[in-house]
Amino acid sequence: MKKLINDVETMLSESLDGFAAAHADIVALGEAGQFVRRRTPKPGKVALISGGGSGHEPLHTGFVGHGMLDAACPGQIFTSPTPDQMLAAAQSVETGAGVLFIVKNYSGDMMNFQMAAEMVDCDNETVVVNDDVAVENSTYTTGRRGVAGTLIVEKILGAAAERGDPLRKLKQLGDAVNKATASMGVALTSCTVPAAGKPTFQIGGDEMEMGVGIHGEPGRRRIKLAGADDIAHELTGAILKDLSLKAGQQVLLLVNGFGGTPMLELYLMVNAVHKVLAGHQVKVARHLTGSYVTSLEMAGCSVTVSALDDAQLALWDAPVHTAALRWGM
Amino acid sequence: MKKLINDVETMLSESLDGFAAAHADIVALGEAGQFVRRRTPKPGKVALISGGGSGHEPLHTGFVGHGMLDAACPGQIFTSPTPDQMLAAAQSVETGAGVLFIVKNYSGDMMNFQMAAEMVDCDNETVVVNDDVAVENSTYTTGRRGVAGTLIVEKILGAAAERGDPLRKLKQLGDAVNKATASMGVALTSCTVPAAGKPTFQIGGDEMEMGVGIHGEPGRRRIKLAGADDIAHELTGAILKDLSLKAGQQVLLLVNGFGGTPMLELYLMVNAVHKVLAGHQVKVARHLTGSYVTSLEMAGCSVTVSALDDAQLALWDAPVHTAALRWGM
Incomplete structure (x- = not known):
């Protein structure tokens, strides 16, 4: 295995530290690297939160900032983040207008984001992305997989949230973009x-x-x-x-x-x-x-x-x- | 060899066609793919022209546009473009304030850009980039190689040219940035x-x-x-x-x-x-x-x-x- 790393155990946290340093004008790193959040929150807008296993960069951390995500939760490589991470992210970036979770359709992500949705004490909705037409059901999922179309959903919802669209409207828009x-x-x-x-x-x-x-x-x-x-x-x-x-x-x-x-x-x-x-x-x-x-x-x-x-x-x-x-x- | 191509012979021209289509708002492709130029020239500014062998993308074509290069000449993969390409690019983008060539220090590029400089009938200067400290002299060059620092030279000169700096001042600035x-x-x-x-x-x-x-x-x-x-x-x-x-x-x-x-x-x-x-x-x-x-x-x-x-x-x-x-x- 040829990779630019020091240690498999610390690889993700070292990479997140480098990412946060390189983009300190845009993002901040949550405690213990649980999430990457937008540096300057915008009060009153719906908070958009995504995440998933690492190894797909720049998805999702690279899409945190003005006009896109408010927070992204990086799991270990190809492993879902935990509900605790999502909860911590929500508590960090929610400002009263609710939380919209954007989730790629993998069983682990779906389960953990659902648990997070039950744990947060604010209004919330979830948009599931399943744009991969290759196969129905797969190694890690029931139904179609969520792949590169996720960034399109995140970009369009990010712009709509930035202009002040409310939670229910964003949920409808996200579902429509995913379907298209x-x-x-x-x-x-x-x-x-x-x-x-x-x-x-x-x-x-x-x-x-x-x-x-x-x-x-x-x-x-x-x-x-x-x-x-x-x-x-x-x-x-x-x-x-x-x-x-x-x-x-x-x-x-x-x-x-x-x-x-x-x-x-x-x-x-x-x-x-x-x-x-x-x-x-x-x-x-x-x-x-x-x-x-x-x-x-x-x-x-x-x-x-x-x-x-x-x-x-x-x-x-x-x-x-x-x-x-x-x-x- | 595993690559997403149709034919080795047409690979470069097909890729340039895709590039020009994807970025039609920024660039236009010169006749027979001899060069990529900025779509909307800015009259009166010094024209910045670079180029080199292909295979280093986004360098140089990906840096053509407002605030950076006016044209880039793509050679075949890892092969210098020809003086004819550089001359055609210069004739296409020069608007009276002269041409600055930005050249990575490889023997083929140096020779061909020098020939182009002798062929163009306008005021011109050349900035040579040789930022690679690894070795003196190498397979394709005498002296140090020009590598990733080239984009820094191109960006800073591009901004200076955009604000209207004259040719001699750009030449001095380029040499200074290369040295730094x-x-x-x-x-x-x-x-x-x-x-x-x-x-x-x-x-x-x-x-x-x-x-x-x-x-x-x-x-x-x-x-x-x-x-x-x-x-x-x-x-x-x-x-x-x-x-x-x-x-x-x-x-x-x-x-x-x-x-x-x-x-x-x-x-x-x-x-x-x-x-x-x-x-x-x-x-x-x-x-x-x-x-x-x-x-x-x-x-x-x-x-x-x-x-x-x-x-x-x-x-x-x-x-x-x-x-x-x-x-x-």
């Missing part, structure tokens, strides 16, 4: 969880895992390595089928790297996906390209398409200032 | 150049290349994989020795991933480097953390320290709007 968003990914290599010390799965030098999950969970099938156009066709085809897009529909396209994929390849995939979308008369109104929802150092990418209306696109465009996404300020 | 900037890197794995189809170098499962170049060139020595603190100590120690920093000096710290390194590890390295700098009473005034000057999918990182004065820090802070760096707008 679909993703699917492919892995060329495995990741290695530090505590395990060996690759999560074995894969041949000429194979890829089509429909892989962001923890290296199995996808639809293991096939021979294909060209980028073929990969784009399969990923985008599955997404288009799920969303039932009409010709002329405008979308946000996110081509996301899993951590070990060069930008050169991600932009090549953007080009390949464009060709597929153009063939269906789908118009790409916004782009995001980069490694935003990762699986440690796994090579591969996912494609996310989000069919947003004008009001939702305006929320996407609204100013944001976090470690990983920043524009308009 | 030092870098050193370490590789845990090799990259694979697509046209070669096999790893650039062989490295054992328990080894690392200390002082590696951004094309996988040899560094100072091949040693056993060490902990992050030991690595930070060696990289930062070499940089501090080169810059002869005094206690109390304020610096910009760039921890840069080479393409295959998770953010979790990069932030852990930030934390490790902080400890070394604190031991020398060096104050980190600004941070940048991420994979900005890469070597395809190579795992590893570099540390760059830039000893900037208040005026230079203000230029770093000035608004920028490019694909890879954006703030203040």
